[in-house]
Amino acid sequence: MKPKSGFSRVLPYYHRYRAQLILNLTLVAVLNSCVTLIPLLTRQLFNFNPQHWDLYIAWLAALAAAIAGMVFCSHRTIRTGSQLGAHMETDMRRDLFAHLQRLGFSYYDRTKTGHLMARISNDLSTLSSTLHQLPADLLSSILSLGGALAVMFWMNWQLALVALLPLPAAVWLGIRSKHRFKQHSHRIREEIGQINTNVENAVMGIREVQSFANEQLQMAGFEVINRRFCEAKCDFAETIARYAAFMIGFMRVHGVLLAVAGSLMYVFSGLSMADLLAFVMYARFMLAPIERMVNFSEQYAQGVAALERFSDILNIEPEINENENAVAPEQVVGRLEFEGVSFAYAQTGSPVLQDINLVINPGSIVALVGESGAGKTSLASLVPRFYDVSAGRITLDGVDIRELPLHWLRRQIGVVQQSPFLFDDSIRNNIAFGRPDAGEKEIIEATRQANLLDFIDSLPDGLDTIVGERGVMLSGGQRQRISLARVFLKNPRILIFDEATSALDNESEQRVQDAINRLFKGRTTLIIAHRLSTVKHADLTCALRNGHIIESGTHQELLAAQGYFHRLHHQGAL
Structure with missing residues (x-):
């Protein structure tokens, strides 16, 4: 059987809970629809005509309904997503544990217990968080970015083009940083496995440690491993910090660029204040996926690394294979x-x-x-x-x-x-x-x-x-x-x-x-x-x-x- 890798390994879990996944994504779509409507409705309020109070009240009611829908869908999205992640994590941990029960002694002869403990606890927790957030974040990013751009081009295509100019640089950096994040996450997970192994040995052998008065020796060994973990975390933090700093700077420059272009159009091209305000709000929604990328980048990198390790274990074929046509004898003599x-x-x-x-x-x-x-x-x-x-x-x-x-x-x-x-x-x-x-x-x-x-x-x-x-x-x-x-x-x-x-x-x-x-x-x-x-x-x-x-x-x-x-x-x- 061909080994599975990447997301092909977790697709069955999505399929198993497809009803919850569809509900979660539907709520995400409704949530983004409400978010997309809010700047448009706000624009209508700024275009207030004192002779049409009834229309103003209708727009105000619609805005209140959109905000209420956004709050409701946010709550339901978080709840259904977390429940989806919990169910997937439970099933993955069960399947991993069942697979470990089938593996022969040879596998355990060459595998450290601490590493296995890290896989079945820390890795799966990180992986489930990534898996339940990924579809929702991906759909939300597509809808918020697509919705914002569609309305912005409809309102003023020149200003919309200005808003689009810096986006390729952000996408390029995200793709370029992905491999580096993955390497750092692998290193951190390996060091966690070493720490688990060291602690397990120290606890299981505490009588030998204390009887030989070797507490300082154990402490020295643990300090080396713990320091390596710290260095791995610090290196990852440096990479994340550079990425986050660039993205934050990009968002600020993007906002300034849009404000300058908008103010010039307001003065020279007759852009209304209501349209400019709506543009600024939509620009914020357009930047939301990028901001989410910054906040999610570390977890995503760790999730991908955890997924690879999860797949690696499940791809190991048991060395002791059972004959499919095996038949149990009716009695045993014992020769x-x-x-x-x-x-x-x-x-x-x-x-x-x-x-x-x-x-x-x-x-x-x-x-x-x-x-x-x-x-x-x-x-x-x-x-x-x-x-x-x-x-x-x-x-x-x-x-x-x-x-x-x-x-x-x-x-x-x-x-x-x-x-x-x-x-x-x-x-x-x-x-x-x-x-x-x-x-x-x-x-x-x-x-x-x-x-x-x-x-x-x-x-x-x-x-x-x-x-x-x-x-x-x-x-x-x-x-x-x-x-x-x-x-x-x-x-x-x-x-x-x-x-x-x-x-x-x-x-x-x-x-x-x-x-x-x-x-x-x-x-x-x-x-x-x-x-x-x-x-x-x-x-x-x-x-x-x-x-x-x-x-x-x-x-x-x-x-x-x-x-x-x-x-x-x-x-x-x-």
């Missing part, structure tokens, strides 16, 4: 097979796994061991298709996992991370994340299976206790057991378990281990192992080195072989 599997991360291109051949029988426990960087986590990440193989294939019950529905496949697999992630929510909702439609009894049963019930009963708010950001209010053992309860509730046929390397106190260790042993029963289990006790109970242990399985067998068989596994064992790596 996994790796057939000549090789894998390389897109960022580096260097092979991480090479020619992996492995069979994991239903209900068996397979442990992966090896030094850091051997490929254990990469191998496990291929099963739920967090990444796709570069060569070979992985089958589940004889079917290539790429031929299975992606959502269905991941529902069959439970993943327990080495450092479990908990949402800043209640214990109940963190556990229910494993299966959102689960009932109260099922959640309680999952807590019992994970050895959490006594702990939850001791809390004043029980399951409704808020765990804090990333579970900061809980101990390491409690966080692990909540993550286990989440998987118990999901009840998958296949389990991927990245064993925690951090030590717990004896009681917590025993509770966690009991829950883990219970979780392993009857499930096809792939363990990234770090402890000897885990390897001893595995049905098969595979030793990885530099992306290859160099040894496999039971614990005793591998020790007896006196090979790589034996060396790891005696070095204390297990």
Whole structure:
């Protein structure tokens, strides 16, 4: 599919709210009609004939009606435009968030969280303001400029030509400045993303910062980024200031030029005072689009930059594609097979796994061991298709996992991370994340299976206790057991378990281990192992080195072989 860019990306949002857009533009048209009538009606009042009071009152009433219409339409235009922008922003943020949910791990491996936060919050807010104002401002500018010029030429074409003379210079400057505004806006948005990333890292790592007494180091790093942002803003301000100064000077010169030409015509050509007054008013309306351009230029530049970044993300195709003809099997036995599997991360291109051949029988426990960087986590990440193989294939019950529905496949697999992630929510909702439609009894049963019930009963708010950001209010053992309860509730046929390397106190260790042993029963289990006790109970242990399985067998068989596994064992790596 051809990537969309520019305004072709946002046209569907305009179409979705076309009724509100049409109403907004209709109000803009009526508003400009009222504005165009006001100088004409004022001119008629200046041409007052004392013998026709009834006509004077009629003109006065018409002027009052035009002013009232202008006030009413101004209110409605602002309200409908703001509502249009709010709806478009809501939909764009939803679509962007939904797209981010579909992107694979590779995208997040190379993208900073702070930049994404800037895109989904600041950028969309700026973009929506630009999008809802742009059609109204464009139509208003065309109508006010066109209406003013039409009446001015009708009244006095010579003076109208004088009013038109400086306009090409203003248009030329606006076009010339557009590219410069865009560059500055891109730079500012990038610096905002860097600030967000820096703040996020500092807040998430505040315990490390304070424990190492590195507050000044963090402050120094932040000051550099903050100063760059300040410089970007100042450079943009300088460009805007030059543009605004020229435009303001242009408007003043334009007014003086029109006043001089008008006064000469008044003296020598018989131009009436009423016509001159109307001309001055229309000249002001003619300059309104230029004044609007000055005030809107910075926001427009930022909006265009935000639109490009919004389009850039939506144009990224998910790396994990689903087969349109995929059919979910009626039942899962749980037999996994790796057939000549090789894998390389897109960022580096260097092979991480090479020619992996492995069979994991239903209900068996397979442990992966090896030094850091051997490929254990990469191998496990291929099963739920967090990444796709570069060569070979992985089958589940004889079917290539790429031929299975992606959502269905991941529902069959439970993943327990080495450092479990908990949402800043209640214990109940963190556990229910494993299966959102689960009932109260099922959640309680999952807590019992994970050895959490006594702990939850001791809390004043029980399951409704808020765990804090990333579970900061809980101990390491409690966080692990909540993550286990989440998987118990999901009840998958296949389990991927990245064993925690951090030590717990004896009681917590025993509770966690009991829950883990219970979780392993009857499930096809792939363990990234770090402890000897885990390897001893595995049905098969595979030793990885530099992306290859160099040894496999039971614990005793591998020790007896006196090979790589034996060396790891005696070095204390297990």
